[in-house]
Each structure stands twice: as C-alpha cells, then as structure tokens.
Amino acid sequence: MQGLYAVFRKEICDHFTSYRFVILFALIAMISLITSYMAGIHLREDLEALAKTRYPFLMLFSTPGAMFSMVQFVAFFGPLIGLVLGFDSINRERAHGTLIKLVSQPIYRDAVINGKFLAGVMTVSVMLLSIILVITGFGLAIVGLVPGVEEIWRLFVFLIISIFYVSFWIALSILFSILFKSIVTSALASGALWIFLWLIIPVGANVLANAVAPINAHEETQAETIIKNARIKEITSLASPMVLYSEATAAIIDPMLNTTRSITLMGPMEKLLSSRFQNPLPLGQSLLVVFPHLTVLIAITLICFAVSYLVFMLQEIRT
Amino acid sequence: MDTPTVIETKDLSKEYDHQVAVDHLTFSIREGEIFGFLGPNGAGKTTTLLMLLGLTRPSKGSALVCGLDPMRKAKEVKRRVGYLPENVGFYGDLDAVESLEYVASLNGIRGTEARGKIEELLELVGLSEDARKKVGAFSRGMKQRLGIAEVLLKDPEVLFLDEPTLGLDPEGAVRLIDLISQLNQERNISVLLSSHHLHQVQKISHRVGIMITGKMVAMGSIESLAKEKLGLGGREYSLEEIYMKYFPEV
Numbered sequence: 218m219q220g221l222y223a224v225f226r227k228e229i230c231d232h233f234t235s236y237r238f239v240i241l242f243a244l245i246a247m248i249s250l251i252t253s254y255m256a257g258i259h260l261r262e263d264l265e266a267l268a269k270t271r272y273p274f275l276m277l278f279s280t281p282g283a284m285f286s287m288v289q290f291v292a293f294f295g296p297l298i299g300l301v302l303g304f305d306s307i308n309r310e311r312a313h314g315t316l317i318k319l320v321s322q323p324i325y326r327d328a329v330i331n332g333k334f335l336a337g338v339m340t341v342s343v344m345l346l347s348i349i350l351v352i353t354g355f356g357l358a359i360v361g362l363v364p365g366v367e368e369i370w371r372l373f374v375f376l377i378i379s380i381f382y383v384s385f386w387i388a389l390s391i392l393f394s395i396l397f398k399s400i401v402t403s404a405l406a407s408g409a410l411w412i413f414l415w416l417i418i419p420v421g422a423n424v425l426a427n428a429v430a431p432i433n434a435h436e437e438t439q440a441e442t443i444i445k446n447a448r449i450k451e452i453t454s455l456a457s458p459m460v461l462y463s464e465a466t467a468a469i470i471d472p473m474l475n476t477t478r479s480i481t482l483m484g485p486m487e488k489l490l491s492s493r494f495q496n497p498l499p500l501g502q503s504l505l506v507v508f509p510h511l512t513v514l515i516a517i518t519l520i521c522f523a524v525s526y527l528v529f530m531l532q533e534i535r536t
Numbered sequence: 537m538d539t540p541t542v543i544e545t546k547d548l549s550k551e552y553d554h555q556v557a558v559d560h561l562t563f564s565i566r567e568g569e570i571f572g573f574l575g576p577n578g579a580g581k582t583t584t585l586l587m588l589l590g591l592t593r594p595s596k597g598s599a600l601v602c603g604l605d606p607m608r609k610a611k612e613v614k615r616r617v618g619y620l621p622e623n624v625g626f627y628g629d630l631d632a633v634e635s636l637e638y639v640a641s642l643n644g645i646r647g648t649e650a651r652g653k654i655e656e657l658l659e660l661v662g663l664s665e666d667a668r669k670k671v672g673a674f675s676r677g678m679k680q681r682l683g684i685a686e687v688l689l690k691d692p693e694v695l696f697l698d699e700p701t702l703g704l705d706p707e708g709a710v711r712l713i714d715l716i717s718q719l720n721q722e723r724n725i726s727v728l729l730s731s732h733h734l735h736q737v738q739k740i741s742h743r744v745g746i747m748i749t750g751k752m753v754a755m756g757s758i759e760s761l762a763k764e765k766l767g768l769g770g771r772e773y774s775l776e777e778i779y780m781k782y783f784p785e786v
C-alpha cells in the first residue's frame with residue numbers, strides 16, 4: 218500500500234509538470250472550446266430544434282458544430298490522451314535503469330503498474346472534468362443555457378464513461394510499455410492499434426456483413442437479409458472500443474435518439490430523427506442501455522491489466 | 537565461529553536458454569562480514585545477486601537471505617537488503633533530496649524522520665553541497681555516492697554492492713571503500729561486494745570468493761587462499777597474484 222501510494226504520487230507529480238501534459242491539455246482545451254463554440258453558434262441559429270428538445274443543454278455536447286461534436290471528439294482523441302500518457306511508462310524506467318531500483322525497494326512489484334495506472338486515470342479525470350466545466354461555462358455565456366438537474370446527472374455519467382474509456386487506453390499503453398523494451402516501438406504499436414481499431418474494424422465489419430449477407434442494389438433483397446446484414450455489421454463493429462464508447466455516450470447525452478450511430482454517420486439524417494422522437498428515454502433506461510457497453514469497456518481494461526500483470530510479474534528485471 | 541549466517545545458498549543455479557549462468561553455487565556469508573565477490577565478466581555475479589534478491593527465479597537450488605526465502609518473501613528480504621545495481625539509474629529531473637525522498641517514501645519513511653535521515657546521509661556520502669542540484673547534472677562519482685545514500689535509507693542489515701567503484705576516480709574509489717568499511721564496523725552491516733578492483737577488495741574484505749563461469753572456484757580468507765596457491769613463504773602477496781593463479785597461464 219505504501220509503495221502504491223508513493224509511486225502514484227510521484228507519477229501524478231510527473232504528469233502535471235511535464236510538457237507532454239501541458240501540450241496535450243492545451244490542444245484539447247483549444248479543440249473543445251472551438252467545438253463547443255461552433256455548437257453554441259449552431260444552436261443559437263437553430264432555435265427551433267432547441268425548443269423541441271427536453272435537454273437543450275446536452276446539445277452543446279452532441280451537436281456537431283463545424284466538424285464534430287464534443288462526444289465524437291472524445292471518442293477520437295480520448296485514445297490519444299491515454300496512449301500518450303502511458304506508452305513509455307515502464308520502458309522508460311527500464312531504459313534509465315530506475316526500474317531495477319524501484320523493484321528492489323520493499324514494495325510489491327504490482328504497485329509499480331498499479332500506481333502508474335491510477336495516476337494516469339487521475340490525470341485524465343482532471344482533464345475531462347475541466348473540459349466539461351469549460352464547455353458548461355461556455356454554454357451559459359454564449360447561448361444562455363442553464364443545465365437542469367437531469368442534464369447534470371447525464372453529464373456526470375458521460376464523464377464516468379469517458380474516464381473508463383480513456384482508462385482502457387492507459388491500461389493498453391502500459392501493457393505495450395511492458396511488452397516492448399524500446400520506447401519508439403511501443404509508441405508505434407500503440408499508434409498502429411489506435412488506427413486499426415478506429416478505421417479497420419468499421420470497414421472490416423462492412424466487408425464481413427456484405428460477404429455473409431450480401432445486399433444487392435439491383436434486385437429486391439429480402440428484409441431478412443437486410444436485417445442480418447445490419448446485425449453482423451453492428452456486432453462486429455462492437456469490437457472497436459471507439460464504437461462501444463460512441464454508442465454508450467450517445468444513449469446518455471442524446472436521449473432523444475435512442476438509436477445507435479457511428480462516428481462517421483452524422484448529419485441530416487440525425488437531425489431528422491431528433492426532430493421525430495419527442496420523448497427522451499428516462500435516465501434509468503438510458504443507463505440500462507449503456508450497461509452492457511460499460512461492462513465490456515471495463516472487461517477489456519481488466520484483460521489488458523491481467524496480461525500486464527502476468528508479463529511484468531514473471532519478467533526478469535536486470536536494469 | 538558461532539556468528540549467524542545472513543546468506544546461505546545451496547546448489548543455487550540459473551540457466552538461460554542453453555547457457556548456464558550460475559552453476560550449483562553453495563556458499564554462505566556470516567553476519568558482519570565483508571565478502572569480496574570476484575570473477576571475470578559474465579561469470580554470473582550479477583545473476584547471483586538478482587537471485588538472492590528474488591528478482592530472478594533460480595532454475596534450481598535454494599537460497600536464504602536473513603533466514604528468508606527471497607522468492608517467497610521478496611518484500612521482507614528487500615526491506616533488509618540494500619541493493620546497489622551495477623548501473624544505477626536516477627530520475628534526471630529530480631534533485632538529490634527529491635530522489636532520496638522518493639526512495640524514502642517507497643520504504644515507508646516519511647516526514648521529519650525522512651528529512652533527518654536524508655540530511656544525515658547526504659552528509660555521510662559527502663553530497664551536502666549538491667543537495668539541491670539536479671541529478672541529471674551529477675558526475676558519475678556523485679551518482680554513485682547518491683546511490684549509496686539511497687541504499688542506506690532503509691537501514692539495511694545487508695548490502696549488495698555490484699561494482700560500486702566502477703568509473704570512480706582513484707580518490708573517490710578509496711573514499712567509497714573506506715565508507716563501506718566504516719559502515720561495516722559502525723553499523724555491523726554485512727556486505728556482499730562484487731568488484732574487479734582487486735586491491736580495494738583486498739583492503740576491506742574478510743573473505744573472498746572467486747567465481748568463474750558460474751562456479752565458485754575458490755572461497756576463503758585471503759591468507760588461506762595465498763597459502764593454498766602460493767605456498768607458505770611469509771612473503772608479500774597481493775590478491776591479484778592469487779586471482780591470476782586461477783586462470784591458465786597466458
């Protein structure tokens with residue numbers, strides 16, 4: 218316990234004083250400011266949509282202003298935050314010869330990875346919370362929107378899901394920093410996996426669905442096939458944490474729209490839909506909808522952790 | 537002869553795929569002893585130390601450190617044993633005091649107790665002047681002395697020093713060797729000292745062991761080894777002379 222706390226404190230200190238953190242934070246603050254500003258402007262013009270919805274405040278987070286909404290932004294950039302915070306956590310110590318010193322102190326070996334992981338989670342939580350607060354302030358100032366009680370609850374749930382989401386990426390990057398002795402290799406591997414999960418899986422889901430249940434444009438396709446095609450696509454794309462996260466947060470932040478959607482599928486259709494559905498899902502129901510997603514997110518985080526443990530505990534540390 | 541042993545190994549062996557690094561090593565070190573651990577590069581000295589600390593799993597055999605099994609009671613062993621690795625690393629962006637504070641917190645030493653100890657140790661290793669200098673700007677010898685201070689924070693019963701005088705200037709090396717000897721006498725710390733600097737080892741060791749390709753080929757006090765290898769002559773001898781006798785003539 219004392220070891221865990223000591224490592225945790227050191228890592229927190231390192232994170233908050235590093236250029237890496239400052240740059241990352243500046244970047245994210247900038248983008249989220251622009252995004253919410255755009256969303257705000259957009260909402261001001263589209264007062265009709267505002268009048269129809271029960272949760273106007275949440276639209277600050279779900280409306281794609283110029284390019285993407287806040288939710289999509291976290292889905293895309295959250296992994297980057299997690300990976301950047303963790304990709305060199307163990308192998309840097311190894312390269313500097315401090316890992317052997319650390320593990321020859323009277324602490325349990327897992328305190329090293331636990332401390333680093335928790336420090337990363339803490340850092341990310343502070344980051345995400347401050348971004349949400351900034352956007353909230355923005356909403357108050359620009360659009361003059363005041364969040365209701367339920368909206369605050371929903372934002373809170375959004376924050377929690379986002380923290381779990383980024384935590385997964387931290388756990389993954391720590392695993393890479395254990396597996397790869399070279400810092401560059403581990404950075405490349407994290408980047409590659411990010412792109413793979415973000416781009417390849419949705420495309421792969423399409424290919425797989427069309428291979429198993431082909432939809433022909435010319436002939437009439439049976440309704441059954443279309444449904445099958447859609448199901449396969451849906452289930453396969455759940456292999457991507459980005460999709461998991463997008464779907465989970467959509468149900469929370471965008472309760473009018475109890476359909477699921479992917480990051481790329483946004484635009485007129487969504488507007489149409491959101492003006493059709495008048496009754497939002499109650500918060501309890503929304504939570505039920507996201508429960509499986511959240512469970513899977515936590516499960517894959519735990520798997521990363523379990524592998525890290527196994528490798529790190531049995532590994533010989535000479536430097 | 538009844539002093540208790542702090543280290544005891546029996547048939548301790550380590551095999552890396554197809555290569556034997558440590559080969560059925562059986563030896564012991566008594567409390568309050570400075571044991572000089574000699575041998576050519578790749579003999580298996582570092583590997584032995586890692587096994588005694590529970591950082592590497594032995595392929596065969598057993599070891600007891602302070603009466604504890606290093607594989608099962610790793611944490612307790614590490615509480616009693618201070619280990620200075622052959623290339624100690626530091627966090628370059630911390631200063632000497634901060635580095636020591638971190639190690640202290642890992643050992644559960646906090647607050648005023650930690651501050652007092654840190655000051656005392658910086659004094660002991662002669663780094664009081666550089667207490668607030670970033671470790672990244674330390675010279676090799678200063679780092680080595682800081683490493684010693686870090687290892688002493690936990691009030692160890694045993695010290696494992698892996699080539700502590702490597703890269704030190706002659707005066708720095710002599711001072712470090714004197715410091716080790718002083719710690720041994722004043723605090724009754726047992727020392728397992730791995731080194732290639734034979735005259736330094738000769739100066740402070742009570743007993744030495746010579747390891748070649750994983751086997752301990754000789755062990756005992758320097759006089760007894762001299763008698764065995766050089767015969768009774770009563771003449772001056774050096775450890776280097778004895779050491780060279782264990783290698784085929786070039």
Ligand SMILES: Nc1ncnc2c1ncn2[C@@H]1O[C@H](COP(=O)(O)OP(=O)(O)OP(=O)(O)O)[C@@H](O)[C@H]1O
Nearest residue numbers: 552553555557575576577578579580581582583584
């Ligand atoms: N991870 C490893 N995989 C394979 N062989 C290894 C590994 N680590 C060490 N060895 C081998 O084990 C043997 C003993 O190495 P060790 O580092 O213990 O030697 P040493 O006595 O400390 O040498 P030096 O005086 O150079 O420090 C060497 O032959 C080395 O090549």
Ligand SMILES: [Mg+2]
Nearest residue numbers: 581582622698
């Ligand atoms: Mg060595």
